[in-house]
Amino acid sequence: xxxLEVKNLNLGFNCECxxxxxxxxxxxxxxRGKMSALVGESGSGKTISxxxxxxxxxxxxxxxxxxxxxxxxxxxxxxxxxxQKVRGAKIALIPQDPxxxxxxxxxxxxxLLEVLKIHQNLEGKEAYKKAVEAFDMVQIxxxxxxxxxxxxxxxxxxxxxxxxxxxLACNAEILIADEPTTALDVTIQAQIMSLLxxxxxxxxxxxxxxxxxxxxxxxxxxxxxxxxxxxxxEKAQAKEFFQTPNHPYSAALLNAIPSNKTERLETIIGHxxxxxxxxNGCKFHPRCKYCMDICTQEIPxxxxxxxxxxxxxxxxx
Ligand code: SF4
Numbered sequence: 398x399x400x401l402e403v404k405n406l407n408l409g410f411n412c413e414c415x416x417x418x419x420x421x422x423x424x425x426x427x428x429r430g431k432m433s434a435l436v437g438e439s440g441s442g443k444t445i446s447x448x449x450x451x452x453x454x455x456x457x458x459x460x461x462x463x464x465x466x467x468x469x470x471x472x473x474x475x476x477x478x479x480x481q482k483v484r485g486a487k488i489a490l491i492p493q494d495p496x497x498x499x500x501x502x503x504x505x506x507x508x509l510l511e512v513l514k515i516h517q518n519l520e521g522k523e524a525y526k527k528a529v530e531a532f533d534m535v536q537i538x539x540x541x542x543x544x545x546x547x548x549x550x551x552x553x554x555x556x557x558x559x560x561x562x563x564x565l566a567c568n569a570e571i572l573i574a575d576e577p578t579t580a581l582d583v584t585i586q587a588q589i590m591s592l593l594x595x596x597x598x599x600x601x602x603x604x605x606x607x608x609x610x611x612x613x614x615x616x617x618x619x620x621x622x623x624x625x626x627x628x629x630x631e632k633a634q635a636k637e638f639f640q641t642p643n644h645p646y647s648a649a650l651l652n653a654i655p656s657n658k659t660e661r662l663e664t665i666i667g668h669x670x671x672x673x674x675x676x677n678g679c680k681f682h683p684r685c686k687y688c689m690d691i692c693t694q695e696i697p698x699x700x701x702x703x704x705x706x707x708x709x710x711x712x713x714x
Contacts, residue, residue, distance in 0.1 A: 399426040400570055400603045401488075401628035406449060406463035410672065415458070417672045419445060423463070423629055425622045427571060427603040432593070434606040434614040434635070436650075437624035438669050443607050446624070447573050450605075451490060452480045466573075486516035489564030493576040495556035498563075499548040505559045506544025509566060516567045531566035535559070535592060555583035561592065565600070571585075572596070575607040590617050611654050615639050623647050626670050632699075633706040643708035646681050679711070687712055 403425050409418040420442050427433050435443040448454055450465055465472040472483065484490075492498055500508060504600060509528045513519040519527060520619065523542075532540035535558040548556060557577060564572055574593060578586035597604050606618055614621055614635065621638045622632040623646065631644040642648045652663040665683040670676050676683065682692040691711050700713035 398429060400429050400468060401427040402464070402466040403446065403450065404464045404466065406446065406465065408445065408449060408463075409459055410455070410457045410460060411459060413672075414673065418457075418461075419672055420449075421628045423624075423627075424476045425629060425632065426607055429570075429603050430601040431619040432597055432604040432606055432617055433620040433622065433645060434608060434618035435616055435622050435624060436608060437609060438609055440669055440671070441624040442627040443624050444575060446449060446588040447575060447605060447607050450571075450573060451484050453484070453490075460680050467474060478637065479489045482516075485512065485563075485569075486567045488573065489561050489567065489569040491557065491572055491574040491577045493579050494508075495553070495560050495580075496548065498560050499556060501548050504545050504547055505615075506546075509544070509559070509563055512563045513566055527566055528562075531562040532559075534565055535562045537562065543673055548706070552585075553581050554589060557581065557594065561589075563594070565596065569602065571603045571605065573605045575608070576609070577606075578613070581699075586613075593617070609690050611650055621648070626676070627672075628680065630681065630707065630710070631708045633703065637703060637706055641703070641706075642709050643706065643713065644681075645685050645687050645712070647708075678690070679709075 403423055406420055406423040408420040409416050423442065423446050425433065435446060437443045441712060449460065450472065460473060467483065472480065475483065499505065506528060509531065510524050513524045513527055522556055528544060529540045532543060537543050537555060537558050551559060566586045578589050581589065590613065593604055596602050608614060618635045621633055621635050622629045623644065625646050631647045642651050649663060653665065665684055678694050679692045679697050682688045685692065689711060697709045697711045699707045699709050702708045
């Protein structure tokens with residue numbers, strides 16, 4: 398069952414050169430107990446799509462259409478106070494750099510207690526017990542003693558665990574993990590991903606994984622949406638996506654992942670377009686080796702190419 402549905406989200410920015418559209422009809426959903434990945438290169442629109450869910454957008458951003466339904470309620474219609482109740486409590490962000498969420502001047506325990514006070518109305522012994530439990534849940538060793546530590550006394554992986562503990566303590570229903578392991582070394586990266594998988598299974602949390610790393614997606618996600626230049630170009634169950642990618646961009650991304658096979662890795666020629674660049678038709682056409690006349694003139698619709706598998710490419714016409 399979908400807990401969150403992003404429907405036809407259109408968003409742009411007011412720049413010096415005028416209004417520039419950044420997201421086009423972005424549509425995807427999150428389900429309880431599942432990890433969905435939003436994959437794409439930098440500037441593809443994946444982070445801005447995720448930040449729209451939290452209404453954490455730059456002042457120049459303008460949402461021009463669409464809905465974001467959380468348990469059936471449109472988040473985009475919520476006022477500042479109402480969204481504050483949702484953000485951090487029901488929908489929590491695990492950022493790339495945990496220091497953006499932790500205050501270096503307060504102990505990690507005090508910050509967790511503050512979160513419990515604001516979002517759960519808990520104080521005193523009850524809050525303390527819940528905080529220690531949350532630290533235990535994310536496997537922070539010597540949880541009680543660690544409550545007194547400052548962020549600089551935590552390693553990168555431990556800081557990320559503390560952020561996850563804050564979300565769990567508030568019983569967040571959705572975790573948005575924005576490149577959550579980029580700043581961590583490979584072993585710690587695997588530990589954090591395995592913790593997230595445990596949480597989604599045990600607590601039925603829906604997780605949105607934002608990443609450019611397809612290997613991470615292959616090992617962890619249940620569903621994948623690929624973004625290119627502000628559009629979702631392919632959507633599928635992870636297993637099917639990795640076995641039979643349909644969109645030429647997805648196929649090219651997968652061919653660029655190192656594997657044990659002996660074939661040569663392919664690179665994708667050119668660069669993704671900037672928000673200022675106007676490209677008619679399929680935005681991938683300047684880089685696509687299958688480009689046809691129609692691709693330069695019309696925007697490909699989403700074609701159904703399998704069970705719960707969709708691809709925006711004219712090769713499926
Ligand atoms: Fe390539 Fe055309 Fe498909 Fe776009 S629509 S990915 S240009 S074949």
